[in-house]
Amino acid sequence: MASGKTKTTTRGGTLAKYRTKRNFSKTPEPGGKKARQKGNSFVVQEHHARSHHFDFRLEIDGVLVSWAVPKGIPEEMSAKRLAVHVEDHPLEYGKFQGTIPQGNYGAGKVAIWDKGTWDPLEKNWQKDLAKGKLKFVLHGERLNGPYLLARMSEEPNWLLRKLDPATHPEALETEPKNEVAAFVSPQLARPVTSVPGGKDWLHELKFDGYRLIAVRRKGEVKLFTRKQLDWTARFPELAGRLKKLGGGDFVMDGEAVVFDRKGRSSFGALQEALKSGKGIDFVVFDLLHLDGHNLRGLPLTRRLEMLAKLVPAESGPIRRSKIWSGDEGEELFQQSCKLGLEGIISKRSHGTYQPDSRRDWTKSKCRPRQEFIICGFTEPKGACPAFGAILLGSVENGRMIPRGKVGTGFTDAYRHQLLKQMKPLIAKEASYSTTDRGVTWLKPRLVAEVEFAELTRDGAIRQGSFVSLREDKPASDVHLNPVEAMGSLGSTVLGVEISHPDRVVYPDDGVTKLEVARYYERVGELMLPHVVDRPLALLRTPEGIGGEKFFQKSFKAHVPPHVKVKTLDDGTEILFVREIKGLISLAQFGVIELHPWGSRLPQVDKPDVLVWDLDPDEKVPWKETLGAAFLLRDCLAEYGLETRAKSSGGKGIHVMMHLKRQHTWELLKPFTKAVAAKVGEQNPKRFTITASKSKRSGKIYIDWLRNGKGATCIAPWGLRARPGAPVSMPVTWEQLAEMGPRGFTIREPAQEPENWMSIEPQSLPISLVREISRGS
Numbered sequence: 094m095a096s097g098k099t100k101t102t103t104r105g106g107t108l109a110k111y112r113t114k115r116n117f118s119k120t121p122e123p124g125g126k127k128a129r130q131k132g133n134s135f136v137v138q139e140h141h142a143r144s145h146h147f148d149f150r151l152e153i154d155g156v157l158v159s160w161a162v163p164k165g166i167p168e169e170m171s172a173k174r175l176a177v178h179v180e181d182h183p184l185e186y187g188k189f190q191g192t193i194p195q196g197n198y199g200a201g202k203v204a205i206w207d208k209g210t211w212d213p214l215e216k217n218w219q220k221d222l223a224k225g226k227l228k229f230v231l232h233g234e235r236l237n238g239p240y241l242l243a244r245m246s247e248e249p250n251w252l253l254r255k256l257d258p259a260t261h262p263e264a265l266e267t268e269p270k271n272e273v274a275a276f277v278s279p280q281l282a283r284p285v286t287s288v289p290g291g292k293d294w295l296h297e298l299k300f301d302g303y304r305l306i307a308v309r310r311k312g313e314v315k316l317f318t319r320k321q322l323d324w325t326a327r328f329p330e331l332a333g334r335l336k337k338l339g340g341g342d343f344v345m346d347g348e349a350v351v352f353d354r355k356g357r358s359s360f361g362a363l364q365e366a367l368k369s370g371k372g373i374d375f376v377v378f379d380l381l382h383l384d385g386h387n388l389r390g391l392p393l394t395r396r397l398e399m400l401a402k403l404v405p406a407e408s409g410p411i412r413r414s415k416i417w418s419g420d421e422g423e424e425l426f427q428q429s430c431k432l433g434l435e436g437i438i439s440k441r442s443h444g445t446y447q448p449d450s451r452r453d454w455t456k457s458k459c460r461p462r463q464e465f466i467i468c469g470f471t472e473p474k475g476a477c478p479a480f481g482a483i484l485l486g487s488v489e490n491g492r493m494i495p496r497g498k499v500g501t502g503f504t505d506a507y508r509h510q511l512l513k514q515m516k517p518l519i520a521k522e523a524s525y526s527t528t529d530r531g532v533t534w535l536k537p538r539l540v541a542e543v544e545f546a547e548l549t550r551d552g553a554i555r556q557g558s559f560v561s562l563r564e565d566k567p568a569s570d571v572h573l574n575p576v577e578a579m580g581s582l583g584s585t586v587l588g589v590e591i592s593h594p595d596r597v598v599y600p601d602d603g604v605t606k607l608e609v610a611r612y613y614e615r616v617g618e619l620m621l622p623h624v625v626d627r628p629l630a631l632l633r634t635p636e637g638i639g640g641e642k643f644f645q646k647s648f649k650a651h652v653p654p655h656v657k658v659k660t661l662d663d664g665t666e667i668l669f670v671r672e673i674k675g676l677i678s679l680a681q682f683g684v685i686e687l688h689p690w691g692s693r694l695p696q697v698d699k700p701d702v703l704v705w706d707l708d709p710d711e712k713v714p715w716k717e718t719l720g721a722a723f724l725l726r727d728c729l730a731e732y733g734l735e736t737r738a739k740s741s742g743g744k745g746i747h748v749m750m751h752l753k754r755q756h757t758w759e760l761l762k763p764f765t766k767a768v769a770a771k772v773g774e775q776n777p778k779r780f781t782i783t784a785s786k787s788k789r790s791g792k793i794y795i796d797w798l799r800n801g802k803g804a805t806c807i808a809p810w811g812l813r814a815r816p817g818a819p820v821s822m823p824v825t826w827e828q829l830a831e832m833g834p835r836g837f838t839i840r841e842p843a844q845e846p847e848n849w850m851s852i853e854p855q856s857l858p859i860s861l862v863r864e865i866s867r868g869s
């Protein structure tokens with residue numbers, strides 16, 4: 094247990110500094126007292142303050158000894174993090190979540206990122222801590238394993254890094270907890286584009302079957318799907334064999350499969366075998382419970398050792414999954430693809446079992462394969478019986494998105510069988526618009542697994558082949574995962590090598606660095622006309638949107654390939670791109686957001702785009718923001734001026750006007766203010782053109798300040814560094830009227846509004862500019 098006292102400066106043993114920095118009549122933070130009891134809790138809080146960071150706190154001597162970690166807690170052994178020692182916090186702070194109001198110390202949102210207990214790894218840890226070194230093990234919901242905190246040359250800077258569990262076996266000796274054998278939600282694997290290697294990983298083949306959690310309690314066996322559906326009756330023979338295994342109660346994680354003559358698992362053969370419930374094997378790859386003890390807190394290597402005693406064979410109807418060591422993963426993957434297998438699964442060798450988590454398991458697929466919702470079917474053609482093709486979709490951001498169709502992969506007998514299943518689901522309304530004729534639409538209930546070559550730019554599959562129906566996955570859970578849809582195609586995009594391709598950029602959404610790069614490849618042709626030769630401001634998030642963010646307009650040292658640099662006449666250094674490779678190269682450099690100027694080279698003093706950003710207060714209903722956009726459009730239309738719209742990628746709308754390069758910023762900036770004022774005058778209670786936040790409560794701010802030399806706005810089709818991976822999507826005025834406040838995300842097809850693809854710059858008479866400007 095972490096207890097005892099130490100004289101180190103790291104342990105002040107007082108909360109005086111904490112209290113001095115805070116006015117508890119103005120902040121919801123706990124005042125707190127130093128606790129008398131001895132404990133060993135820890136907490137990590139994500140803190141969106143002036144600079145985003147994570148607060149790491151260890152309970153020592155009745156307080157939370159605290160460090161601010163700007164780049165997040167390391168989860169890889171290769172990562173090292175600066176940890177800045179800050180004042181001790183009261184134990185009550187370990188439960189604090191909320192918003193510290195502006196004007197207070199640490200103003201911003203605080204959320205608990207992880208919590209649990211910790212233990213020292215050294216007997217004389219108090220003395221070590223006094224000298225500036227602490228080895229310890231974390232037992233958290235997200236963080237597990239040994240860590241090191243080491244003071245650098247001087248306070249307050251420390252170094253935080255994860256230690257190798259293999260060299261610290263004492264950190265892994267967790268005792269199993271008592272519990273009753275019952276269903277456990279399975280741990281999941283995240284798709285990656287390259288096989289992880291090193292001694293921290295183990296690998297096994299990926300099987301094409303049904304994932305099952307097998308529970309034996311008091312001699313009775315139950316088989317559950319990952320959604321806890323009881324499928325015991327569908328696998329009677331398998332349940333009987335598991336019942337006869339030696340030992341007492343257990344919970345196993347495995348796959349029900351049928352192997353063909355070449356030893357490959359076949360989902361089609363499994364579905365045939367399910368008609369009788371016989372001839373089905375069970376491949377076990379994890380042991381979660383044994384004889385009344387929860388094993389999930391043990392490292393994978395320990396769980397596998399215990400599983401080998403229960404299921405010793407790697408062949409037969411109840412078999413243990415064969416394991417390959419860390420550096421054999423790439424070769425195993427290559428061989429599995431040559432043999433026509435689905436791919437491999439890789440797992441952290443010392444990871445604990447984490448239900449529903451994708452952090453410590455990865456999957457590498459030989460060929461893209463995903464589930465899609467069957468939205469309808471077409472009429473049969475020629476000798477094709479029952480139906481021609483099935484139309485596919487997935488639900489993204491609350492909308493059904495078309496994903497193309499597939500007409501191959503069915504036997505004639507299966508076509509008739511599937512048609513019988515589809516007929517009771519016939520619907521009157523279409524799921525989405527399509528050019529296909531003779532479509533019979535269905536209620537979105539059936540889920541199909543489909544293999545295909547690639548995704549097109551608009552998000553549809555190409556060269557698809559039907560694999561099977563997936564009865565173990567509800568349609569509501571079907572969403573596109575572009576990384577998985579890419580298969581393991583490598584990490585080079587248009588010749589640009591993407592380093593750390595599997596680094597998660599959007600933690601809550603599982604969007605990786607490679608997916609960001611491929612997104613900009615996908616929308617490059619659409620986006621390029623709006624960014625070519627325009628000076629760019631860039632938002633970089635090298636560690637993902639949860640880490641530090643850098644807004645920059647030039648590169649002091651390394652300039653990414655395919656990115657141009659130029660010094661303007663006034664001495665300003667700018668950067669710009671001229672090809673899609675430039676966009677991808679920026680993504681490789683950690684760039685998420687691209688903000689172009691409203692003017693382009695060589696005449697950067699004369700704009701060709703003006704922007705009004707409608708930024709509503711969070712209290713403003715979406716319909717009022719829509720109304721403001723149409724009001725602004727109509728105001729300019731009265732003068733014969735045409736505008737276009739796009740979502741902001743947030744809660745606002747951008748109204749844009751494309752012009753011939755006739756006038757200077759000096760003339761047009763007052764013009765944009767005058768237009769904003771003219772609209773604002775129509776309803777002063779709802780509109781403001783003042784940037785001050787104190788005057789924007791309950792109002793829509795008509796931001797005209799994005800117009801001026803050096804001012805920028807997010808690019809059309811540009812990603813935003815916000816949860817959900819939203820996109821600033823161009824739309825027609827008709828589409829805008831139907832658009833919801835959630836907007837669009839990276840996993841939806843890029844909209845191609847007709848009037849955006851052939852933008853004709855319009856003339857703006859100087860007399861009109863002066864007339865409107867005088868009106869303000």
